[in-house]
């Protein structure tokens with residue numbers, strides 16, 4: 001599978017560019033501790049990440065990926081606010097880039113692709129993380145999970161990027177680790193790449209209809225057929 005005529009590349013953040021789970025798990029467990037609730041192992045919290053901060057908080061309060069229908073709205077709001085306060089303090093303590101991410105993004109940027117982040121993470125955290133990891137200047141645009149009324153798997157964020165950049169969905173590619181990324185791309189009539197090393201709620205990324213599945217982030221370069229030669 002080769003992608004032709006792509007101008008803009010839309011990247012998911014958590015589980016695709018960065019492994020943020022250690023800091024998310026730390027902050028979730030600090031929140032649970034503040035509420036006198038028991039902590040959860042990082043591996044369990046990893047399977048809850050991908051639908052934004054509020055859903056993550058509700059899953060933590062439910063102790064399950066299935067959100068309890070009995071959660072009290074005011075209690076969720078209090079827990080979410082505690083979680084966000086802790087996460088702001090921990091946003092880049094143990095968060096790391098996945099292999100080959102920085103060099104690949106730099107090559108793509110030098111080659112003229114327009115790079116965008118489309119994440120379900122609250123927008124306020126995204127630029128600070130990108131700055132910390134030395135990626136901030138590579139991204140023309142960031143759309144967070146709370147930037148618009150709807151987030152992935154809804155296509156709204158992707159459609160908004162197309163309209164803002166003035167680029168057709170057929171000239172964009174969505175790259176992510178989760179079925180939310182693939183479903184949002186399909187609904188926005190955009191091709192997609194699924195990466196196998198991320199979270200995806202512990203499920204196999206192969207079964208959601210991605211245009212291409214890759215194990216290594218660097219292989220995105222080979223999958224793109226550029227109008228001009230890629231610059232090393």
Ligand SMILES: O=C(O)COP(=O)(O)O
Nearest residue numbers: 013014050051052119120
């Ligand atoms: O915060 C989350 O839910 C993760 O967001 P992302 O995988 O869409 O970057």
Ligand SMILES: [Mg+2]
Nearest residue numbers: 012014015177
């Ligand atoms: Mg993700």
